[in-house]
Amino acid sequence: MAVAAAPLLTVRDVHVRFAKPRGLVDLLLRRPPSAVRAVEGANLALLPGETLGLVGESGSGKTTLGRAILGIHPVAEGDILYRGRAMGDPMPDWQQRLRREVQMVFQDPYSSLNPRMTIAQTLAEVLRFHRVVPTDGVDDEVKRLLDVVGLPQAMATRYPRAMSGGQRQRVGLARALAVRPSLLVLDEPVAALDVSIQAQILNLLSDLREALGLSMLFVAHDLSVVRHVSDRVAVMYRGRLVEQGTRDEIFTAPAHPYTRMLLTAVPQLVARKRARVVQPATEMTEATAGGCPFAPRCPQAVDRCRAVAPAEVRLSPTHIAACHFAGG
Amino acid sequence: MSPAADAGALLRVEALEIAFRVRGGDVLATRGVSFEVRQGETLGLVGESGSGKSVLCRALLRLLPSPPAQIRGGRVLFDGVDLLALPEARMREIRGTDIAMVFQNPMTSLSPVWPIGDQVTEGLRIHRGLSKSAARDRGVELLRAIGIPDAARRYDDHPSQWSGGMLQRAVIAMAMACGPRLLLADEPTTALDVTIQEQILALLADLQAKNGMAMVLVSHDIGVVAETCDRIAVMYAGTLVETGPAAEVLGNPRHPYTLGLMRSSPRMDEHATRLQPIPGQPPDLARPAPGCPFVERCTFARDACRHESVRLREVAPGHASACLFPESVV
Ligand SMILES: Nc1ncnc2c1ncn2[C@@H]1O[C@H](COP(=O)(O)OP(=O)(O)OP(=O)(O)O)[C@@H](O)[C@H]1O
Ligand SMILES: Nc1ncnc2c1ncn2[C@@H]1O[C@H](COP(=O)(O)OP(=O)(O)OP(=O)(O)O)[C@@H](O)[C@H]1O
Ligand code: SF4
Ligand code: SF4
Ligand SMILES: [Mg+2]
Ligand SMILES: [Mg+2]
Numbered sequence: 001m002a003v004a005a006a007p008l009l010t011v012r013d014v015h016v017r018f019a020k021p022r023g024l025v026d027l028l029l030r031r032p033p034s035a036v037r038a039v040e041g042a043n044l045a046l047l048p049g050e051t052l053g054l055v056g057e058s059g060s061g062k063t064t065l066g067r068a069i070l071g072i073h074p075v076a077e078g079d080i081l082y083r084g085r086a087m088g089d090p091m092p093d094w095q096q097r098l099r100r101e102v103q104m105v106f107q108d109p110y111s112s113l114n115p116r117m118t119i120a121q122t123l124a125e126v127l128r129f130h131r132v133v134p135t136d137g138v139d140d141e142v143k144r145l146l147d148v149v150g151l152p153q154a155m156a157t158r159y160p161r162a163m164s165g166g167q168r169q170r171v172g173l174a175r176a177l178a179v180r181p182s183l184l185v186l187d188e189p190v191a192a193l194d195v196s197i198q199a200q201i202l203n204l205l206s207d208l209r210e211a212l213g214l215s216m217l218f219v220a221h222d223l224s225v226v227r228h229v230s231d232r233v234a235v236m237y238r239g240r241l242v243e244q245g246t247r248d249e250i251f252t253a254p255a256h257p258y259t260r261m262l263l264t265a266v267p268q269l270v271a272r273k274r275a276r277v278v279q280p281a282t283e284m285t286e287a288t289a290g291g292c293p294f295a296p297r298c299p300q301a302v303d304r305c306r307a308v309a310p311a312e313v314r315l316s317p318t319h320i321a322a323c324h325f326a327g328g
Numbered sequence: 329m330s331p332a333a334d335a336g337a338l339l340r341v342e343a344l345e346i347a348f349r350v351r352g353g354d355v356l357a358t359r360g361v362s363f364e365v366r367q368g369e370t371l372g373l374v375g376e377s378g379s380g381k382s383v384l385c386r387a388l389l390r391l392l393p394s395p396p397a398q399i400r401g402g403r404v405l406f407d408g409v410d411l412l413a414l415p416e417a418r419m420r421e422i423r424g425t426d427i428a429m430v431f432q433n434p435m436t437s438l439s440p441v442w443p444i445g446d447q448v449t450e451g452l453r454i455h456r457g458l459s460k461s462a463a464r465d466r467g468v469e470l471l472r473a474i475g476i477p478d479a480a481r482r483y484d485d486h487p488s489q490w491s492g493g494m495l496q497r498a499v500i501a502m503a504m505a506c507g508p509r510l511l512l513a514d515e516p517t518t519a520l521d522v523t524i525q526e527q528i529l530a531l532l533a534d535l536q537a538k539n540g541m542a543m544v545l546v547s548h549d550i551g552v553v554a555e556t557c558d559r560i561a562v563m564y565a566g567t568l569v570e571t572g573p574a575a576e577v578l579g580n581p582r583h584p585y586t587l588g589l590m591r592s593s594p595r596m597d598e599h600a601t602r603l604q605p606i607p608g609q610p611p612d613l614a615r616p617a618p619g620c621p622f623v624e625r626c627t628f629a630r631d632a633c634r635h636e637s638v639r640l641r642e643v644a645p646g647h648a649s650a651c652l653f654p655e656s657v658v
Pocket of ligand 2: 161162163164165166167192193194348349350355357375376377378379380381382383384396432613
């Protein structure tokens with residue numbers, strides 16, 4: 001068993017951009033049309049059965065990257081390969097297969113559920129469309145799915161608007177699990193759950209991973225959750241992956257100043273009301289003009305950081321960081 | 329309770345009962361919920377998913393659609409005035425100025441078709457009489473304060489162009505704009521990385537120190553609650569099961585549900601392969617049974633728990649539990 005497994009998912013130098021409609025001010029100032037560079041040159045690989053945690057600044061491109069993997073956002077440059085084959089490959093039945101094997105749990109569960117369908121109808125539709133179970137088994141499978149995500153059976157006939165935030169989030173998860181995917185992109189899947197249900201869901205995901213070899217890209221802000229679920233962790237800042245490593249490398253030997261800043265800001269479970277200091281608002285510009293994207297907030301920034309974008313430094317076979325000072 | 333104990337309570341909720349009409353009966357979303365929040369104070373509202381936290385916050389502002397919602401009883405005193413008895417026009421004024429709410433889902437308070445900046449500053453124009461250009465300046469300042477890159481240019485973006493966490497921050501900026509006396513913040517930082525979360529919580533703390541703003545912070549993140557709140561109220565199945573000073577409730581929980589919550593959190597300082605959720609499921613809110621609502625899942629349960637009615641009772645000064653046997657909870 002010494003053969004290195006082929007990656008299930010490969011993301012190679014992927015860029016995603018959104019054209020910005022020009023507002024009145026832009027027209028008045030004759031600014032050229034610009035684009036939001038949501039993801040810039042992302043590289044990752046995910047092995048079968050592996051969980052990669054994706055953390056990062058709010059607005060750094062995590063959701064966009066996840067949606068690009070699902071084919072929801074077009075990729076401006078670069079390639080995304082699933083089982084070694086391009087997502088856009090014209091092979092017959094490939095798209096159908098991707099739609100079944102690659103699933104996403106969306107960050108905003110409300111806008112991703114059909115408001116005119118009850119929960120049972122939503123789940124039954126997916127089960128029928130992908131013929132997951134025989135037609136006469138659909139009702140039982142819906143019951144089982146509700147159970148699996150800890151929703152009472154009474155919820156089956158409810159509409160999304162009559163549910164709490166965490167109840168909706170679990171419907172999104174049940175829908176993604178319904179088709180028994182191989183690759184699951186989870187965008188903040190437990191953010192709206194109390195810690196007990198969160199524990200139940202995290203245990204469930206770890207069981208599925210053991211039993212079915214499920215691979216996961218797990219986007220979350222809660223670092224204790226990320227630490228719990230991930231084999232490896234990737235850190236994103238302003239559209240770029242600034243650090244990647246095994247769980248232990250990231251949590252015990254973080255090499256990028258942003259990762260270190262994240263780890264020191266994690267709230268502790270000990271009740272102690274903290275005096276907080278408002279940091280002066282720094283104007284953070286998107287156009288980093290070639291320098292390091294983190295330079296405006298980096299405590300270690302020097303002139304070179306503002307002029308030259310740092311290259312990726314390899315610190316171990318599994319650990320890379322994009323900082324001029326990584327690795328000493 | 330002695331009158332002296334109420335002095336300074338800006339918000340006082342008394343025995344609030346809220347039900348929803350659904351197919352197959354009524355869902356009792358809150359049952360006899362009572363608590364108070366003083367000026368400048370932060371109350372953390374934590375608890376089970378689906379236990380009624382969001383419904384409670386909306387009810388305080390009279391924002392629940394009726395039908396299907398129905399307020400069956402109780403009072404909501406803000407500065408001594410019962411909000412539930414006010415004419416709608418007066419209530420609308422209060423919502424714009426004195427009390428602000430940050431909804432769990434940011435799109436509840438944002439329109440998809442308007443520039444975000446204009447929405448953030450709408451209150452400043454309507455209630456504070458700022459001119460369009462003054463409001464814009466203030467708006468850009470607010471967006472900058474909440475860490476939106478290129479704030480001046482992104483002022484005119486539409487909600488579909490912002491990430492989940494950016495929208496969440498926009499809604500917080502909107503709520504802070506008019507300097508409310510009470511802020512109801514429902515999961516305001518779930519989509520923020522911890523460094524930006526820290527900045528947002530600092531901005532809120534600043535408003536509290538400067539204006540004496542009171543806050544109800546609904547959150548599943550016990551770490552955030554621990555570092556932000558003066559007092560905590562724990563909610564389960566539509567009732568408050570434990571209330572008290574934050575350090576007391578988290579450090580010395582006196583209700584088995586609170587204890588179960590503390591035990592199911594993953595921790596940064598140790599790596600467990602398996603987490604410990606509370607076994608079982610919450611009761612069906614459409615079929616309230618007599619006795620303690622936690623009885624089916626409680627490892628401390630005794631016979632009395634099935635029929636004796638439970639209510640919050642003081643276990644230490646300022647610390648109350650709705651468990652019949654709080655001294656056995658360890
Ligand atoms: N449809 C869109 N049109 C224009 N810009 C967009 C669009 N979707 C996202 N963006 C921009 O792309 C960037 C990345 O957004 P994304 O939603 O991927 O961030 P995120 O890392 O998921 O953030 P969060 O943690 O807040 O959810 C942001 O600057 C956002 O404003
Ligand atoms: N319109 C409605 N009709 C029927 N039941 C409803 C309606 N809205 C909410 N509920 C129910 O009321 C209960 C309380 O919901 P609420 O949204 O307040 O929960 P919550 O404590 O905020 O949960 P979460 O932490 O998941 O957001 C839930 O069980 C929910 O299913
Ligand atoms: S390259 Fe410079 S600015 Fe960027 S993270 Fe490293 S030290 Fe900080
Ligand atoms: S009253 Fe009984 S069942 Fe309820 S929490 Fe206390 S010990 Fe458990
Ligand atoms: Mg996102
Ligand atoms: Mg809620």
